[in-house]
Amino acid sequence: MTKEESLPTQDFIAISEIKNDVVYLKTGGLRKILLVSGINTELKSEEEQNTIFSLFQNFLNGVDFPLQLVVHSRKLNIENYLEFLDSRRLIESNELLKSGIEEYIEFIKSFVQDNAIMTKNFFIVVSYDPLISSASTGLLNSLPFIGKRDAKSEEEKSEQENIAQLNQRSEQVIASIRAVGLRAIALNNTELTELFYNLYNPETVEKKLVM
DSSP states (O other), rough: OTTTTTTTTGGGOOOOETTTTEEEEESEEEEEEEEOOOOOOGGGGGHHHHHHHHOOOOOOOOSSSSSEEEEEEEEEEEEEEHHHHHHHEEEEEEEHHHHHHHHHHHHHHHHHSSSSSEEEEEEEEEOOOOOOOHHHHHHGGGGGGHHHHHHHHHHHHHHHHHHHHHHHHHHHHHHHHHHOOOEEEEEEHHHHHHHHHHOOOOTSSOOOOOO
């Protein structure tokens, strides 16, 4: 076993913690993750498609800070759905309905075997990378207790200011996306934790994020 293989899994993850509905990176950067609705452009006319693309281009050109656009595709796990159908079949008293449910279950199983059912989620990752404050690493930390208390206070104040900057950027993106005809919402602590847990544990059954 190599040295890299013996390291804890956490050492390979760039995330330090999740709080205040923000992803804190080990590098000190902050990230806000927006879940974005989709548009089926195939159902739009050519004129509507051109308008959407033009508005989206204007959105990208109007952003003066880093963004990451992520499309997350995953094969849909329908085991829970099949188990739900089977439980309904067992308690159904009407033999005709019971038979219909059984046939439907077999159809779903057969369909999934021949066709991979995919689910897609669209995300925008808003970035803010604050400069490291000298108050947290410099002279104040070498002073007695009162100096360290002041440093902690300054650090907390700086953190709130950084979060405010990140939230301001996120609101700008949400408003711009709305102009394109899309809806975007910021994920909260629970949703962020669930998202990254599912990303790093793809074998688990994912809980669907609802817009």
